[in-house]
Each structure stands twice: as structure tokens, then as C-alpha cells.
Amino acid sequence: MFGVVQRIQHLGAAGINFITRVGEAGLVLLGAIFKKPNFHKSFPLLIQQMYIVGFLSLPIIIVAGSFIGMVLALEGYNILEKFAASDELGPLVALSVARELGPVVTGLLFAGRAGSSLTAEIGLMKATDQLSSMELMAVDPLQRVVAPRFWAGFYSMPLLAIIFSMFAVFGAYAVGVDWIGLDAGSFWSNMQASVDFRIDIVNGIIKSIVFGFFTTWIAVYQGYACVPTSEGISHATTRTVVFSSLVILGLDFVLTAMMMGGW
């Protein structure tokens, strides 16, 4: 009897804890983005973070995009060839990359490459009392540290997803047309006939914006709220990557279902 009561108690405690955390994360976001920014001061900070979060992620995004496009082209060709439909390789690659793989794989790579480093950086700032000393100097750490990092991730993610899709199509072109020897004209024209800008490309970009929002939010919150020890930082970094990846994959399903429902 007592054991059952205790279990229910644990469950309740876990529930309260979870809701408290979500509330805290919401407050961090609120403090970071819903305050009147000082553009003179915050713009250079944003550029600095765009460089670290966005530009330095380019190599991994370009390499991953090219290789995923190449593999898709190779696998797709072998299957389509059985149905004498290898001319449809262009649409196959373009649709799967623009709708799904572009946003999702970019999101996962972004969480691993940029999200983890954001968490570790902010966490270490907290562990070395840099955040509290900012507060002592009447500098709001949410404005000075969290906000530029959040916006940098939010702006970089769609750009990275677009660049990923572009290089995946290039990779597929290199394998399909240059190597296997499909006709370049039918590769492009079938692609253009099947891919719709509003339904395929724009929806993919909307997905990447949503993923960027949640990934960066999770990253900055985990850093800001971490236990300020070396172990705490390592836990927070792990949680960033795990939560971001799960949120991306889960939201991808929800968004796809909404978009297919003609939303």
C-alpha cells in the first residue's frame, strides 16, 4: 500500500519537475527574445555568433549533403532501373531531399555540431561565474549571452538546410548524370515538373525554421540551466543532443502530417 502511494508521489514529483523545467525554459526564451534589443550593441554579437554557429557548420553540411545526394542517386537508380523509370531519378532525389532529408539531417547535424557547443559554452560561463558577474555589473546575461546565440541558430538553420538541399541535388547530378550517364535534360525537366515551390520547397524551409527554433532553444536553455560542475556540463551537453534529435524527429512527423493534410 505504502509502495503504491510512494510511486504515485514520484510520478507527481517528476511531472511537477518537468513542467517547472518547461516553464524555466520559456522564461529564458522570453527574457532572451521579447525584450527591446539595442541594435548597436547586439548586431556585432549576432554576426559573431552567426560566424561560429552558421558559417563554421558549413563544411559538415556541404559534405553530408553531397554524399547523401550521391547515395540517394545510386540507390534510387538501382531500384528505378528495374521499372525502366530511371528518368525519374531527379524527382526522387529532389523531393526526398527538399521535403524530408534536408531539414531533418541538417537539424540533427546542427544539434550535434552547433547545439552541443552552445550548451557547453554557456554552461562553462555559468560554472566559472561569468554569468553571475555579468548580473553584478547590471548586464543582463540573457540579453548579452543567450539572445545572440539563439537568434544566430534561428537564422542559420534554414540557410544551412537550403545549402544542404542544394548540394544534395548537385551530388545526385554528379552520380546520376556524370557517372551513370542519365540524360541531363530529362533529369532537370522531370525534377521541375514534379517539384512544386510552394508545397515542397517552402514547406521544407518551414520545417527547418521550426527545427532551428527548438534546437537552439533547447541548447541555450540546457546551458543556462545546467548544474555548474564539469559533470553537470557534460550531462547538459548530452541532453541537448538527445532532446534536440528526438524533438526534430517527432516534430518532423507532426509537421509532415499537418502539411499532407493540406494545412
Added chain:
Amino acid sequence: MKNRGIVEFWVGIFLLLGIAGLIFLAFQVSGLTQKSMSHGYVLKADFDNVGGLKVRAPVQIAGVVVGRVTNIVLNPETYQAEATLLIYDNYTIANDSSASIFTQGLLGSNYLGITPGYSTTSYHAGETIQRTNSALILEQLIGQFLFNMKK
């Protein structure tokens, strides 16, 4: 921390690459320019059966895309399918043309083909194409074939 000018330069490159990617996806991958001919006029066509015709399916004359199917609804009085077609402004359709539903290749999707007539007057916006041929339903064809074999 690097020199601010260098950082700004590379972020600029990053933004340019992103914009170039968007332009590439819009024009080279999705062929936005071809489909942006959304200015046109509306015609209607009633079919006994539209088969697998979908909204956004192309409307073709002699294999050239001259418009899109924008809507398919059931007319509750005649029990016919009423397809709404958007014909691009630079095409006119003679008013004795007939509309039929064809299939692209063996496994392809359906499209609406218009066989032009000889009339010198053409349809105006909002009119209904009079002559239509329904989609060929394979099961019905087989059924008719078997029925005729018995005789």
C-alpha cells in the same frame, strides 16, 4: 576572437550561399518560372468519371501544357464531376473542342487533354466545355469486353 572584418566577410559569404541555394531550389529544382503563369481564365468541364485526375494536373493541347486543373467537385444535381480548369492567358480554346482524360505512359498520372476543334470562336471565361470524354476505367473496359465475348 578573429578580426571583426573577416568574421563579417565570412558571414556575408554564408548568407550569399544561402540565398544562392534558395534561388537554385526555386528556379532549377522546382522550375518556378514555368509554373508562375498563374494568370489565366477559368473554364469548366463536366465528366461522367474523372478517374484518377487530381487537382494541379496539367491541361494539355498537343502535349503542350496550357493550364492546370484547379478544382474537382461533384455536381449534386447531375452526379457528374465538375472540373475547373485554369487556362493561361495566352491560349484560346475553340468552342467546339473536346476535353478528355488521358494517362501519361503506362503507370503515369492522369492529365486533361483538349482536342482542338475547327470553330473560329473560342470559349470565354467561365464557360463550360460541352464535349467531354470520361477517363478510361480499366475494370469497366474489361467488364464490357467480357460482356461482348458472351454474345
